Amino acid sequence: xxxxxxxxxxxxxxxxGPSRLNAFDNALLAAGIGNLNLLKVSSILPPGAVEVPQLDxxxxxxxxxxxxxxxxxxxxxxxxAAVGVGIGADGDYGVIMEFSGRCSREEAEAEVRRMCxxxxxxxxxxxxxxxxxxxxxxxxxxxxxxxxVALWY
Amino acid sequence: xxxxxxxxxxxxxxxxGPSRLNAFDNALLAAGIGNLNLLKVSSILPPGAVEVPQLDxxxxxxxxxxxxxxxxxxxxxxxxAAVGVGIGADGDYGVIMEFSGRCSREEAEAEVRRMCxxxxxxxxxxxxxxxxxxxxxxxxxxxxxxxxVALWY
Amino acid sequence: xxxxxxxxxxxxxxxxGPSRLNAFDNALLAAGIGNLNLLKVSSILPPGAVEVPQLDxxxxxxxxxxxxxxxxxxxxxxxxAAVGVGIGADGDYGVIMEFSGRCSREEAEAEVRRMCxxxxxxxxxxxxxxxxxxxxxxxxxxxxxxxxVALWY
Numbered sequence: 001x002x003x004x005x006x007x008x009x010x011x012x013x014x015x016x017g018p019s020r021l022n023a024f025d026n027a028l029l030a031a032g033i034g035n036l037n038l039l040k041v042s043s044i045l046p047p048g049a050v051e052v053p054q055l056d057x058x059x060x061x062x063x064x065x066x067x068x069x070x071x072x073x074x075x076x077x078x079x080x081a082a083v084g085v086g087i088g089a090d091g092d093y094g095v096i097m098e099f100s101g102r103c104s105r106e107e108a109e110a111e112v113r114r115m116c117x118x119x120x121x122x123x124x125x126x127x128x129x130x131x132x133x134x135x136x137x138x139x140x141x142x143x144x145x146x147x148x149v150a151l152w153y
Numbered sequence: 154x155x156x157x158x159x160x161x162x163x164x165x166x167x168x169x170g171p172s173r174l175n176a177f178d179n180a181l182l183a184a185g186i187g188n189l190n191l192l193k194v195s196s197i198l199p200p201g202a203v204e205v206p207q208l209d210x211x212x213x214x215x216x217x218x219x220x221x222x223x224x225x226x227x228x229x230x231x232x233x234a235a236v237g238v239g240i241g242a243d244g245d246y247g248v249i250m251e252f253s254g255r256c257s258r259e260e261a262e263a264e265v266r267r268m269c270x271x272x273x274x275x276x277x278x279x280x281x282x283x284x285x286x287x288x289x290x291x292x293x294x295x296x297x298x299x300x301x302v303a304l305w306y
Numbered sequence: 307x308x309x310x311x312x313x314x315x316x317x318x319x320x321x322x323g324p325s326r327l328n329a330f331d332n333a334l335l336a337a338g339i340g341n342l343n344l345l346k347v348s349s350i351l352p353p354g355a356v357e358v359p360q361l362d363x364x365x366x367x368x369x370x371x372x373x374x375x376x377x378x379x380x381x382x383x384x385x386x387a388a389v390g391v392g393i394g395a396d397g398d399y400g401v402i403m404e405f406s407g408r409c410s411r412e413e414a415e416a417e418v419r420r421m422c423x424x425x426x427x428x429x430x431x432x433x434x435x436x437x438x439x440x441x442x443x444x445x446x447x448x449x450x451x452x453x454x455v456a457l458w459y
């Protein structure tokens with residue numbers, strides 16, 4: 001099977017760019033995750049995975065990543081993205097939730113906290129805490145807000 | 154290279170949730186696939202892969218998965234999702250097709266059957282049978298219908 | 307960790323199909339990449355990766371792939387997709403950009419060239435050249451234009 005990740009790092013960043021994809025690319029660079037091959041996952045924290053503050057991964061590596069992103073071309077619009085990692089009281093697997101929208105960073109963060117709480121309730125498990133990363137951005141021309149949980153080894 | 158999957162399991166499920174992503178998460182739980190890291194693939198059944206009725210995968214594992222999903226926030230709307238695995242008469246690789254829409258389970262199932270037939274015709278191969286999983290859901294507030302083929306080891 | 311790809315192949319293709327997903331599937335077949343499990347990546351060329359003109363990968367294999375695709379059901383509409391691989395003067399990692407839209411092949415190609423240039427500028431690196439694949443298609447009923455960089459081993 002594909003090796004299950006053992007580490008995770010929570011990041012966020014916002015940026016402008018000359019195109020939608022460049023804005024996304026620049027937001028990844030701002031988040032410190034721009035030179036990797038992100039594989040989007042849907043999105044469980046493996047049991048025993050350890051949080052590491054900084055990514056230490058060579059460029060071009062394949063990195064399973066749960067993320068939320070929004071790109072806007074509406075000048076002056078406020079956009080935000082957040083991720084939350086719900087950690088259980090029982091030491092079992094965690095649940096990762098992503099959100100992005102036309103709102104503030106605080107609203108995005110509150111939303112992923114609610115989503116993590118609901119995910120634990122749906123599983124009948126006690127939620128201990130939620131690790132959050134969130135960002136907001138005021139669009140100039142083409143802007144992107146991006147938040148992610150990278151799962152690595 | 155990344156190891157080619159040798160097993161597959163076909164699942165489906167529908168659910169409500171307090172947000173779009175929670176509805177999706179709950180539909181995955183209803184389908185029995187909620188505690189994994191789904192890697193969305195586009196979507197071929199490896200030659201020789203064996204159907205296994207139940208998933209037996211530890212939480213947080215990376216699982217290549219072909220899936221169709223629809224989320225709706227329109228009360229009383231009927232939504233459906235289906236997957237089909239087209240199996241050839243020749244024992245070679247199969248083709249996986251996904252569909253979701255605002256329709257009945259029967260319509261979604263018929264659609265993936267048609268799509269698998271067309272995929273085999275495009276390859277000039279004889280289709281032996283189609284393995285299908287399908288689900289429909291009547292939305293209350295925020296609902297999701299989800300159908301998937303998990304590829305594992 | 308997941309093994310980092312060491313080869314890459316740039317492809318493109320367009321096709322019609324009886325459904326949106328069949329059109330996509332047929333465009334993949336036209337591009338010579340139809341019988342693989344594409345894992346969508348976001349999208350860096352690993353340092354030292356070597357371009358190989360033809361894919362040599364068994365069916366059903368998991369293949370990290372950066373791609374742009376557009377499906378249209380508007381008769382007579384022109385659609386296009388392009389990918390660009392920006393290669394640096396320094397031999398370090400490259401940057402892959404994807405684009406698809408309702409435009410000509412030349413416009414799609416020019417767009418990915420601009421995007422690769424911007425991605426190198428954002429990184430403060432000198433761009434040596436851009437390897438491009440692009441395709442355009444005039445829709446009859448349901449058409450798809452697809453361009454990709456497959457990363458393999």
